[in-house]
Amino acid sequence: MELYRLTAHEARDLLRKGEITAVELTEAVLRRIEAVEPQVRAYITVSPDTALAQAAAADQRLSAARRSGEVDTLPPLLGIPIAVKDVISTRGLRTTCGSRMLERYIPPYDATVVRRLRAQGAVIVGKTNTDEFAMGWSTENSAFGPSRNPWDITRVPGGSSGGSAAALAADEALIALGSDTGGSVRQPAAFCNLVGLRPTYGRVSRYGLVAFASSLDQIGPMAKDVLDCALLYEVIAGHDPHDSTSIAQPVEPVLPALNGDIRGVRIGVPREYFGEGIHAGVAEVVRRAIAQLESLGAHVEEITLPLTRHSIPVYYLIATAEASANLARYDGVRYGHSATATTIWEHFTRTRGEGFGPEVKRRIILGTYALSAGYYEAYYLRAQKVRTLIRREFEQAFERVDIIAGPVAPVLPWPIGWVMENPVQAYLTDLLTVSQAIAGIPALSVPAGFHEGLPVGLQLVGRPLDEVTLFRVAYALEQVTEWHRQRPTQ
Amino acid sequence: MGQREYEVIIGMEVHAQLLTRSKMFCGCSADYVDAPPNTHVCPVCMALPGALPVINRAAVEATIRVGLALNCEIAPFSVFARKNYFYPDLPKGYQISQYELPLTYNGWVEIEGNDGQPKRVRIRRAHLEEDTGKLVHVNGYSLVDLNRAGVPLLEIVSEADMRSAEEAHRYLLKLRTILRYLGVSTADMEKGAMRCEANLSVRPRGQQTLGTKVEIKNLNSFKAVRDAITYEVKRQIAILEQGGTVEQVTLGWDEHAGRTFVQRTKEEAHDYRYFPEPDLLPLEISREWVESLRATLPELPDAKIQRFMQTYGLSRKEADIIAVEREVAEWYETAVAAYPHPREVYHWLTGEIFRYLNEANIPITAMKVTPDALAELLRLVEDGTINRNTAKSVLQEMLATGQRPRTIVDAKGLAQVSDEAALRAVVDEIIAAHPDEVRRYREGKKGLFGWFMGQVMRATRGKANPATVKKLLSERLEGDG
Ligand SMILES: [Zn+2]
Numbered sequence: 001m002e003l004y005r006l007t008a009h010e011a012r013d014l015l016r017k018g019e020i021t022a023v024e025l026t027e028a029v030l031r032r033i034e035a036v037e038p039q040v041r042a043y044i045t046v047s048p049d050t051a052l053a054q055a056a057a058a059d060q061r062l063s064a065a066r067r068s069g070e071v072d073t074l075p076p077l078l079g080i081p082i083a084v085k086d087v088i089s090t091r092g093l094r095t096t097c098g099s100r101m102l103e104r105y106i107p108p109y110d111a112t113v114v115r116r117l118r119a120q121g122a123v124i125v126g127k128t129n130t131d132e133f134a135m136g137w138s139t140e141n142s143a144f145g146p147s148r149n150p151w152d153i154t155r156v157p158g159g160s161s162g163g164s165a166a167a168l169a170a171d172e173a174l175i176a177l178g179s180d181t182g183g184s185v186r187q188p189a190a191f192c193n194l195v196g197l198r199p200t201y202g203r204v205s206r207y208g209l210v211a212f213a214s215s216l217d218q219i220g221p222m223a224k225d226v227l228d229c230a231l232l233y234e235v236i237a238g239h240d241p242h243d244s245t246s247i248a249q250p251v252e253p254v255l256p257a258l259n260g261d262i263r264g265v266r267i268g269v270p271r272e273y274f275g276e277g278i279h280a281g282v283a284e285v286v287r288r289a290i291a292q293l294e295s296l297g298a299h300v301e302e303i304t305l306p307l308t309r310h311s312i313p314v315y316y317l318i319a320t321a322e323a324s325a326n327l328a329r330y331d332g333v334r335y336g337h338s339a340t341a342t343t344i345w346e347h348f349t350r351t352r353g354e355g356f357g358p359e360v361k362r363r364i365i366l367g368t369y370a371l372s373a374g375y376y377e378a379y380y381l382r383a384q385k386v387r388t389l390i391r392r393e394f395e396q397a398f399e400r401v402d403i404i405a406g407p408v409a410p411v412l413p414w415p416i417g418w419v420m421e422n423p424v425q426a427y428l429t430d431l432l433t434v435s436q437a438i439a440g441i442p443a444l445s446v447p448a449g450f451h452e453g454l455p456v457g458l459q460l461v462g463r464p465l466d467e468v469t470l471f472r473v474a475y476a477l478e479q480v481t482e483w484h485r486q487r488p489t490q
Numbered sequence: 491m492g493q494r495e496y497e498v499i500i501g502m503e504v505h506a507q508l509l510t511r512s513k514m515f516c517g518c519s520a521d522y523v524d525a526p527p528n529t530h531v532c533p534v535c536m537a538l539p540g541a542l543p544v545i546n547r548a549a550v551e552a553t554i555r556v557g558l559a560l561n562c563e564i565a566p567f568s569v570f571a572r573k574n575y576f577y578p579d580l581p582k583g584y585q586i587s588q589y590e591l592p593l594t595y596n597g598w599v600e601i602e603g604n605d606g607q608p609k610r611v612r613i614r615r616a617h618l619e620e621d622t623g624k625l626v627h628v629n630g631y632s633l634v635d636l637n638r639a640g641v642p643l644l645e646i647v648s649e650a651d652m653r654s655a656e657e658a659h660r661y662l663l664k665l666r667t668i669l670r671y672l673g674v675s676t677a678d679m680e681k682g683a684m685r686c687e688a689n690l691s692v693r694p695r696g697q698q699t700l701g702t703k704v705e706i707k708n709l710n711s712f713k714a715v716r717d718a719i720t721y722e723v724k725r726q727i728a729i730l731e732q733g734g735t736v737e738q739v740t741l742g743w744d745e746h747a748g749r750t751f752v753q754r755t756k757e758e759a760h761d762y763r764y765f766p767e768p769d770l771l772p773l774e775i776s777r778e779w780v781e782s783l784r785a786t787l788p789e790l791p792d793a794k795i796q797r798f799m800q801t802y803g804l805s806r807k808e809a810d811i812i813a814v815e816r817e818v819a820e821w822y823e824t825a826v827a828a829y830p831h832p833r834e835v836y837h838w839l840t841g842e843i844f845r846y847l848n849e850a851n852i853p854i855t856a857m858k859v860t861p862d863a864l865a866e867l868l869r870l871v872e873d874g875t876i877n878r879n880t881a882k883s884v885l886q887e888m889l890a891t892g893q894r895p896r897t898i899v900d901a902k903g904l905a906q907v908s909d910e911a912a913l914r915a916v917v918d919e920i921i922a923a924h925p926d927e928v929r930r931y932r933e934g935k936k937g938l939f940g941w942f943m944g945q946v947m948r949a950t951r952g953k954a955n956p957a958t959v960k961k962l963l964s965e966r967l968e969g970d971g
Pocket of ligand 1: 513516517518530531532533534535536640
């Protein structure tokens with residue numbers, strides 16, 4: 001078997017036994033990248049030298065531990081090649097956010113999640129493509145061009161963490177980090193037959209995650225199976241004093257819950273998640289997956305979340321308002337693209353005019369408008385009020401059920417170019433993934449099957465800080481379906 | 491002025507840098523003044539992509555203490571907000587400040603009003619924010635120094651309760667005194683640690699509606715505050731007298747030209763698009779926290795003035811002079827404890843010592859004379875060892891060298907001569923040497939008595955006991971001689 005096809009936990013076992021080395025594994029992944037990147041274009045930056053150095057360091061730790069018989073105490077991600085979405089700061093490794101604005105920006109510091117990965121001894125292979133500043137659904141809004149879906153390279157891998165998803169589906173990394181503001185981990189995971197988690201807001205530190213919408217952004221793990229996703233989650237989750245919005249509560253261990261037993265788990269299926277605008281093929285695959293959970297002993301009941309239809313306007317008002325401020329720092333004074341100009345105002349205007357792409361500009365303008373005097377109450381403030389209602393609606397639902405299940409995306413991966421022609425419809429593809437972000441609750445995407453050869457994801461939504469139940473249910477489904485074992489043909 | 495009488499209505503906005511060890515939202519040192527440019531910076535205060543702010547608890551505590559000293563209510567729940575605008579010295583493109591739900595609000599301070607009576611100036615709010623960086627202009631370029639960016643800044647907003655430039659000036663002085671008493675800010679305007687903006691409007695006395703309000707920004711000294719307001723009031727009255735209307739503008743103050751100038755018109759006013767800072771959780775401030783901070787408050791100037799008036803019999807004005815600086819007040823009290831004649835100590839402190847401090851331009855804490863040494867000096871006067879004039883020169887010596895008064899008196903042989911026999915010889919000599927003056931005195935020119943005193947003092951190099959000399963001279967001049 002080719003090493004790059006391994007899951008992280010399989011590779012971990014082989015590394016510990018000494019049957020493979022981290023350098024061999026990393027080299028295999030780097031060769032794979034070289035072979036498939038011309039078609040897939042998952043990465044913005046690949047860093048073979050630093051990756052191999054990290055792998056060599058991991059091998060030293062592994063052999064030292066093997067000599068002293070302490071391999072079982074080694075961190076689980078030691079020597080595992082990982083792809084990092086290019087909105088997460090990596091010291092010494094350029095972090096472009098998919099933008100011309102930061103094309104040559106090299107952070108002098110690591111994001112907290114990256115620091116945790118380095119402490120594990122994980123091997124950072126490179127930085128993956130993203131819609132510019134994570135604003136998009138398909139990586140088509142990247143200044144570096146779109147990534148392709150390995151299941152059908154004429155189609156998008158989803159977004160904005162599409163680069164990480166494409167890299168995993170094409171075996172260009174074993175695990176990956178994405179970020180989810182309104183579905184950007186879950187939707188590409190669904191489009192590429194992967195497992196992706198949006199953790200509870202505040203569960204994973206945002207320090208070093210380049211901000212799109214601060215009250216919605218969360219870094220999330222992406223993986224080829226549930227166990228890998230859980231391993232990565234356990235590494236990145238936890239309190240961080242550098243992020244004031246991070247939650248102090250300790251992280252509940254996930255692995256003990258991965259036993260396939262979901263008897264008695266109450267699953268709510270919202271009527272609204274199967275209504276108008278949901279592709280019939282997607283709905284059918286998802287219903288089948290839910291039926292399988294029922295056959296495993298879960299209790300399934302229909303529920304209703306009527307505020308779902310308000311979630312798109314609420315999301316876009318809050319996200320763009322926050323983005324309009326978050327992106328103000330790109331003024332060409334301290335770093336990033338800097339235009340030539342004679343006055344400071346010309347400098348600002350030209351720097352931002354040249355540095356940002358059209359979708360980013362669109363959202364900055366929208367958000368600026370929503371915060372303007374005379375509109376603030378009608379837009380931003382009202383959106384915040386509806387946000388509270390949406391949160392409450394979930395709370396009420398979770399009095400009756402333990403998790404909520406439905407599709408991730410209302411559509412199948414679309415052909416590259418579609419977003420550019422249908423920008424308004426593109427906003428609607430977020431319908432099923434933004435309300436969880438608005439409420440700050442965890443949601444996970446797990447492979448549910450295929451329609452016309454394209455992957456479909458099942459979304460599981462949980463109570464705040466109850467990631468464990470999501471992993472438990474997803475793992476049970478994975479055990480009986482094994483959809484995750486399906487690989488793209490090439 | 492014209493026929494009508496005018497009333498001026500002034501409100502103040504004061505910014506004061508807080509003396510915390512680190513900056514408002516990061517670990518960088520806030521003590522940047524002498525540091526080379528851009529050396530007190532990190533990802534947070536440089537606004538690198540992905541960096542996040544963390545609230546400096548010491549700055550919150552300092553603000554609550556100020557709020558308490560300004561008789562404010564302390565919010566149980568307070569929110570930071572983003573104030574959005576572009577400027578090269580503002581790294582994030584927004585300033586983290588407070589808008590709705592400031593830390594403290596609804597307070598007051600007492601100042602002396604125009605009529606000499608105590609008057610309250612209401613405080614609308616005192617909140618916490620971060621300072622900007624600095625621009626340095628060199629050869630047609632603007633260089634950005636971010637050492638100051640993120641230094642905690644306290645903003646104190648008053649109601650429009652002041653009615654003259656003098657009241658505004660006294661209000662500022664009062665704030666500075668309180669901030670210094672609390673030890674939360676140097677409040678040094680000349681060094682930019684305290685900055686001030688005034689808003690003012692003018693209306694004919696008796697008119698109910700307010701006149702057009704203008705703002706004057708960047709008032710960087712006490713003098714600038716007084717001069718700019720005085721100038722602006724005159725300017726506006728002149729406009730109104732000519733039947734014109736005052737424009738709603740933001741002004742700057744040109745210190746050299748001595749006049750205000752328009753910085754921004756109403757149309758150019760910023761829309762700051764405030765919204766709650768999503769990177770920071772709202773602050774929850776418990777009663778216990780507030781009370782524990784209240785317990786750390788020193789005796790504040792108003793209370794101290796009252797006590798000085800009652801305990802030491804000083805007038806309000808005198809007590810005010812002593813209490814304006816906490817260190818001076820403490821020095822005074824220590825001296826009075828060692829030499830329990832409050833008026834005498836007051837006299838020496840505000841006379842000789844203040845004059846010296848002014849000339850040397852040093853604070854009282856840097857002075858070489860201890861309260862105890864002054865007490866010793868005053869006892870030497872009291873027991874007749876030296877006279878007051880000698881004491882003055884001994885004090886000068888003490889200020890210059892830090893020596894004890896006894897040491898100086900002994901070393902220079904300055905002890906007063908009270909021995910009547912010795913002094914009588916001197917008096918006799920003087921009288922014998924000046925028969926003309928003696929005659930004129932006896933003919934009625936009694937004013938010459940002081941001249942004779944001076945002659946004796948000079949002959950004894952100031953050491954003669956003046957009372958004894960006076961007695962002896964009277965005997966001789968009034969007698970048959
Ligand atoms: Zn800093």
